Amino acid sequence: MKNCEYQQIDPQALPTPTPTPQPHHGNDTEKKKEPRRPRRKWEVFPGKNRFYCDGRIIVARQSGVLPLTLGLILVTSGLFFIFDCPFLVKHLTSCIPVIGGVLFVFVLITLLQTSFTDPGILPRATPDEAADIEKQIDNTGNTSYRPPPRTKEVLINQQVVKLKYCFTCKMFRPPRTSHCSLCDNCVERFDHHCPWVGNCVGKRNYRFFYTFIVSLSFLTAFIFGCVTTHLALRAQGGKGLVFALQESPGRYPLVICFFSVWSILGLSGFHTYLVASNLTTNEDIKGSWSGKSGEDVTNPYSHKNIFINCCSVLCAPMPPSLIDRRGFLPADESAQTGSADIELPTLAAKSEINVVGAAFALQKSPSPVETSLPAVAPTQHLSAACC
């Protein structure tokens, strides 16, 4: 049977099995030692993102001030626990470090989840799709190249919405999707690119971001209150406020908290308003639904009920990641068909796991969120926790 694909693969497979005596062992180190191994999709991802832990963790290329954010939180909380808690436990109640500890853990976990989760990146259109779109809109039939028109109008809940064509991703952007120039990706329900967390905030990580800023406001307010109480109690103890301030390094959290609590509370309040009206920061800034141009526009995505809006934004089922970072490239695309087939005996058992595992791995990053911070990233020098 002259079925060329099968014939072509095997001769290529012949020389390469000899350096790999036991392809059936096929664990990760074996795969990496081979000169050609099947590549995962994150390795050829076109956007400006960095990946860690073999594609489990995704961050924007510019980490922004994420290290600063982490540092401030750790230092402030650390000083609070070391210097203020003992005094307060003695004089007030031992609940204080417990509450502080819970809030601190909450803040850290949600911060890391916001930074390391795919915000809802849309994969770029395949060449066939892009050609089909261009064909559909170029209906004059002239042969000279004409860039596709930039907008398409759709009716959403009786409201006209313009969809823009993204020249980078070669597709019409779905509603509420925006292209982030820092990450060079189209992100669904794009809110904003937050330098403090070093990632875009979009459909998939908005709930993490909201929980982060709300719990951070509680933590900041709590530390502020406790440190103030601490200093007040010390000042009452006899020697006056100034002496109390000079004596304890516990005053530093006070300073940091004093300056940050207002902006964080303000941000939480603003985002609570956005959640309640089902708006994104992007839409609010642009005034898309405020009717400033005089037309009668309303937000077509709002459910007209604050409770339902909140639930649909924060409690909706978690959408899947569309970019499939840990999936394998098809054998012919990864340009090494020989090794792809050598891997087959191992992948035969493992690809089922990979197929399912890809779906799981999109949500799971096994250790980094659960362990504490000081793990070192294997490939990059950023301060990212890794398995």
Next chain:
Amino acid sequence: THTYPLTHTRRTRYYINPYCITLSLCELRHSASLANKVFIQRDYSEGTTCKFQTKFPSELESRIERTLFEDTVKTLNNYYAEAEKIGGQSYLEGCLACATAYLIFLCMETRYEKVLKKIAKYIQEQNEKIYAPRGLLITDPIERGMRVIEISIYEDRGSSGSSSGSSSVSGSTAR
């Protein structure tokens, strides 16, 4: 001599491509050539929830009955609506997830993922029973970022497989 027996290579090529694990579909790919692709776009009339247009594309008129096509798309739309439904259960799940600082997403399969698996199975079944015999192949929308349902139209070449290097299109991505 082959390092791997031919059947073994064939079978494992199926495993690489979960959407081609039956003989008929792979024979389709190797004995037919890709003629065209049709893209079913999203229907945004009800907002950003995932829903595809049920308009019957003209390229498929000669290939498949309108009702079969519409049934497939409507069933897919129902699956996606089920996945994205917000109601009492999703509120509880959301609150529980929030209480655990969303760590629960690392341990459990989310409702959406469960429905996606059902969708994958459904598409495979539809491909085997209805579309492959008519020389068509549906690609799961998740492979295309949930933007389109890609339907590949194959022309039967009649002769037994000449080299079909270009057949690595729509359904051949491994997830």
